[in-house]
Amino acid sequence: MSPGLIYALAGALLFVLGATGVIVLANLLRKILAFNLLGSGAFLVLVGLAQRDGGTDPLPQAMVLTGIVVAVAATALALALLRRLHRLTGQTRLPDEKEHG
Amino acid sequence: MADVRFDPLPWLILLPLAWAGLSFLLGPGRGARLALAGLSVQLALALLLAAQLLSGGAQIHAVGGWGAPLGIDLLADGLAAVMLLFTQAVALPLAAYARVYFADDPHGRATHAYFWPLLGFLLAAMNALYLSADVFNLYVTLELIGLAAVGLVAAGGGGSQVAAALRYLLVSLVASGAYLLGVALLYGVYGTVSIATLTPLISAQAPLAVGLAAALMAVALMAKTALFPFHFWLPPAHGGAPVPVSALLSALVVKASFYLMLRLWLGLFAPLSVPLAWLPGLLGVAAIVWGSIQAIRARRLKMLVAWSTVAQMGYLFLIFPLLAPHGVALQAGVMQALSHGLAKAAMFTSVGVLLRATQRDSVDALAGAAARLPITLFAFALAGMTLMGLPPSGGFLAKWLLLEAGLRQGQWVWPVAGIIGGLLAAVYVFRVLRQALLLAPPSSQFHPVPRSLEWIAFGLAGASVLLGLRGVEIMALLAVGGRS
Amino acid sequence: MSAFARFATVLLAALFATTLVAAMFNLGAPTVDLPGAVAAQLTHSGVAHPVAAVLLNFRGYDTLLEVAVLLLALLGILGVSHDDGVTTPTPPGEPVLQALARMAVPFMILTAGYLLWVGAHRPGGAFQAGVVLAAAVVLLNLARVLPAWTRPGLLLRLGWVSGFLIFLAVAAALISQGHLLQYPPAWAGALILLIEVGLTISIGLIMSGLFLLLTERQTSP
Amino acid sequence: MTLAFDLLLALTLLWSAWRTLASPDLSRAVVMFIVFGLLMTLAWARLGAADIALAEAAIGAGLTGALLLDALGALKSGAPSKEAP
Numbered sequence A: 001m002s003p004g005l006i007y008a009l010a011g012a013l014l015f016v017l018g019a020t021g022v023i024v025l026a027n028l029l030r031k032i033l034a035f036n037l038l039g040s041g042a043f044l045v046l047v048g049l050a051q052r053d054g055g056t057d058p059l060p061q062a063m064v065l066t067g068i069v070v071a072v073a074a075t076a077l078a079l080a081l082l083r084r085l086h087r088l089t090g091q092t093r094l095p096d097e098k099e100h101g
Numbered sequence B: 001m002a003d004v005r006f007d008p009l010p011w012l013i014l015l016p017l018a019w020a021g022l023s024f025l026l027g028p029g030r031g032a033r034l035a036l037a038g039l040s041v042q043l044a045l046a047l048l049l050a051a052q053l054l055s056g057g058a059q060i061h062a063v064g065g066w067g068a069p070l071g072i073d074l075l076a077d078g079l080a081a082v083m084l085l086f087t088q089a090v091a092l093p094l095a096a097y098a099r100v101y102f103a104d105d106p107h108g109r110a111t112h113a114y115f116w117p118l119l120g121f122l123l124a125a126m127n128a129l130y131l132s133a134d135v136f137n138l139y140v141t142l143e144l145i146g147l148a149a150v151g152l153v154a155a156g157g158g159g160s161q162v163a164a165a166l167r168y169l170l171v172s173l174v175a176s177g178a179y180l181l182g183v184a185l186l187y188g189v190y191g192t193v194s195i196a197t198l199t200p201l202i203s204a205q206a207p208l209a210v211g212l213a214a215a216l217m218a219v220a221l222m223a224k225t226a227l228f229p230f231h232f233w234l235p236p237a238h239g240g241a242p243v244p245v246s247a248l249l250s251a252l253v254v255k256a257s258f259y260l261m262l263r264l265w266l267g268l269f270a271p272l273s274v275p276l277a278w279l280p281g282l283l284g285v286a287a288i289v290w291g292s293i294q295a296i297r298a299r300r301l302k303m304l305v306a307w308s309t310v311a312q313m314g315y316l317f318l319i320f321p322l323l324a325p326h327g328v329a330l331q332a333g334v335m336q337a338l339s340h341g342l343a344k345a346a347m348f349t350s351v352g353v354l355l356r357a358t359q360r361d362s363v364d365a366l367a368g369a370a371a372r373l374p375i376t377l378f379a380f381a382l383a384g385m386t387l388m389g390l391p392p393s394g395g396f397l398a399k400w401l402l403l404e405a406g407l408r409q410g411q412w413v414w415p416v417a418g419i420i421g422g423l424l425a426a427v428y429v430f431r432v433l434r435q436a437l438l439l440a441p442p443s444s445q446f447h448p449v450p451r452s453l454e455w456i457a458f459g460l461a462g463a464s465v466l467l468g469l470r471g472v473e474i475m476a477l478l479a480v481g482g483r484s
Numbered sequence C: 001m002s003a004f005a006r007f008a009t010v011l012l013a014a015l016f017a018t019t020l021v022a023a024m025f026n027l028g029a030p031t032v033d034l035p036g037a038v039a040a041q042l043t044h045s046g047v048a049h050p051v052a053a054v055l056l057n058f059r060g061y062d063t064l065l066e067v068a069v070l071l072l073a074l075l076g077i078l079g080v081s082h083d084d085g086v087t088t089p090t091p092p093g094e095p096v097l098q099a100l101a102r103m104a105v106p107f108m109i110l111t112a113g114y115l116l117w118v119g120a121h122r123p124g125g126a127f128q129a130g131v132v133l134a135a136a137v138v139l140l141n142l143a144r145v146l147p148a149w150t151r152p153g154l155l156l157r158l159g160w161v162s163g164f165l166i167f168l169a170v171a172a173a174l175i176s177q178g179h180l181l182q183y184p185p186a187w188a189g190a191l192i193l194l195i196e197v198g199l200t201i202s203i204g205l206i207m208s209g210l211f212l213l214l215t216e217r218q219t220s221p
Numbered sequence D: 001m002t003l004a005f006d007l008l009l010a011l012t013l014l015w016s017a018w019r020t021l022a023s024p025d026l027s028r029a030v031v032m033f034i035v036f037g038l039l040m041t042l043a044w045a046r047l048g049a050a051d052i053a054l055a056e057a058a059i060g061a062g063l064t065g066a067l068l069l070d071a072l073g074a075l076k077s078g079a080p081s082k083e084a085p
Helices: A003-024 A028-050 A058-089 B009-026 B032-056 B078-103 B115-131 B135-154 B159-190 B195-204 B208-224 B231-240 B243-266 B270-276 B278-297 B301-318 B328-358 B374-388 B394-408 B413-437 B451-478 C003-025 C034-044 C050-058 C060-081 C095-118 C126-142 C154-177 C185-217 D002-022 D026-046 D050-077
Strands: B059-063 B072-076
Touching: A003 A028, A003 B159, A003 C003, A003 D002, A003 D026, A028 A058, A028 B159, A028 D002, A028 D026, A028 D050, A058 B135, A058 B159, A058 C034, A058 C050, A058 C060, A058 C185, A058 D050, B009 B032, B009 B059, B009 B072, B009 B115, B009 C060, B009 C154, B032 B059, B032 B078, B032 B115, B032 B451, B072 B078, B072 B115, B072 B195, B078 B115, B078 B243, B078 B328, B078 B451, B115 B135, B115 B243, B115 C060, B135 B159, B135 B243, B135 C060, B159 B195, B159 B208, B159 B231, B195 B270, B208 B243, B208 B270, B208 B278, B208 C003, B231 B243, B231 B278, B231 B301, B243 B301, B243 B328, B278 B301, B278 B413, B301 B328, B301 B394, B301 B413, B328 B374, B328 B394, B328 B451, B374 B394, B374 B413, B374 B451, B394 B413, B394 B451, C034 C050, C050 C060, C050 C185, C060 C154, C060 C185, C095 C126, C095 C185, C126 C185, C126 D050, C154 C185, C185 D050, D002 D026, D026 D050
Parallel strands: none
Antiparallel strands: B059 B072
16 A cells, blocks of 8 residues: 555545535535535545555646645635625525525 | 648637736726627637638647647537537627626626626636546636636625525535546546547546546536536526626536536547436436426526526436437537527526616516517517427427437437427416516506617527528538547 | 435445545556656756646646636635725734834745746746745735735736736747747747746735735625 | 554544534634645645645645635624534
8 A cells, every 4th residue: 555545545535525514514614614625635636546656746746736726716716705795694604595586 | 830721729718818817907897898809809710610620620739739648639629619609609799788788787887897807717718618628627627617607696796696606606616626536536547637548548448436537527517517406506696697697607608517528428438428328318307397397486587597597408418318429419419508508698688688677687577578678578589489499499400309319219208308398498488478568557667778788689589599590500510520 | 404415415425435445446557657758758848847847838728727717716806895895994004013024025035036946946836936925915915014905906907917918928929839838948948937937926916815805805894 | 654654644634624524613623624734735745746735835724724714703703603513
């Protein structure tokens, strides 16, 4: 078992944990945290799995750098929306889905 | 370079990026003319590309000159060219509409301060998605589309609009994350992210991890396309956004993820996907039924049109059980995507006129609209004809092709679902028309609306009906070159 | 979400996790050897560090789109905080913080320059340098050495997009070489450095913008 | 030996992620998330990805952490936010 595989497995579990969190948790800040865990999980799988036989692979590493920047941009936008929602309505959760309006 | 022919592929991506950046530089609310000029050139480029494809076959552009798998390839085959042409052709009139609509906006500039740069990035991202032949690059384009669309929905909005944008963003991000995990598994197994390199490798041998990657990517794209049961984010987002944004999202944006699903299902994952082909079809049927019922019950006009999008996206997935490369089912799906795009653009733009005139977003407030705004009502009715699938509209051709595909393979369930969906569409379309044909109560007041808005809606609606007559040309373009 | 739905979700997630973990154990060696290809072409890429070569040359197109992602986040944030009109009176900067900022910022700019410069040979580069620069801008802002960004003026907007526009212009100009972003090997190093300098400044300003726009506009209840 | 360290780090990573989602207090959740980001930095270093380690420390733990902490303050200063399970 190589370090790469260990981190890839941890990444897989992180992804599932984060995805479950986004779906199950109601508080929006928690959802945003969970999304970040999910993203980190996917990044670990990308690099870890590619390096499961040892050595380093610059391709997935560069992709993860791109991914980290995308993730922080998305997090910033999500937080801006959350703060706006909180200011306008005082809520930190999404309203229950209404099927028609 | 031996090849002196002008290559439009990179410019279809660079041009919108450039005017997006420049219009941001110009400042809040600026950049409409830049956008319209850019879009006109993009439309010309898409036409040029279509002509080149018809005469010379599919085109590849190796970004950086490296070539896959080290570099990223852009690929334009018939399917990509059709989607590019459709996107530019619908976006141009919508941009013209948005310019007039926002200039006439009573609510100030906040809602559209950054509309033009966001639109530029959105179009660049969609064009990049249609052309990309690299699964990781596609991930980046998906994120770009998601963030641009969310930015457009949220801009200047109140509480419910911001909530809708946030819900949309979260769904979009989780879906992108699932897609990325799929990419990670593919890279882990094969060591490449180039579609051209991956396709033969997957056909040769696909371990369990590749099946999981396919499942993750398919679910991600279904969520982004708002296929039932992942539809819940769409009605508040499309129904709550400013009208030009709703039109762009319903007509164009959901088609991008559908296109990618089609592309992956037909190409990359073709060896894996056959046993599960009934699943998207079944979800499509559920979407048609549920979306139509909600559209029939909707009180708000924009919500009605948004729920109709949920139903209409269901049609697109009816083709999956019938798919074969270059088959009739693919033609049916593409025809449905194009005609729904035009019809939905027409519907939202005419709803925008009605909203402006009645100052209310309500089906009940429409009484008297037919007498006051006959062009707009006619546009709505024509677009409704396309959604129902009456001849000679593009919607009719799509249903006809679906019927043909179903009968050929002895699977009549799917075309029947499509026809039932058309009948349900008739119910909600006639509900609007009947209300508009009522005599106006004496108290009702209609505000003046710029005429150009009405004519743009009418033009889009007319195009959605006449599209059926241009089916042969579209099919000829669609048949150009497959991947491989 | 009902208790049953939550239970079903968790159960499904556990099932999926198990399958995923099982799938990862049974993998052979990857078919395509891209690290080898990167190493083989590294001398033609204009930089000596493999990750930088992938980011700015082999897959530079991804990076171009990634900068657009950053700008989009900024646009989205500007869009939801544009019409606030409420500006809290900014308290004067604390003297201690101001002194600290004046001392630290030159070093941070030096660090950013260093990270940018070494990025061609070893870990570092425009993104890491940009973040250091962003930290410097934030520090200056918190110390009120810089005026608050209540309404982004032309100069600030220019700073935000210039890195992207330079990148775009280089990418477009290189089409004359045959393909988008096809660097001529002799010029690759210089062009990549030009792009990285522009990116560092813009990324620094965008990232500090993400932070400052969020915190300044919306702190008043 | 080093493999044991990797296993331990992976487990700690999962534990901090779990605490981020499960700890009843939101502030503690954000702090746990920043801890998670720092552990990720360590993991990237173990994987020989120094570029990512730098970016993770600066962006993942640093910028994201700062954004989250600030958002936490803003959400708490307004209406009393009810924490949901």
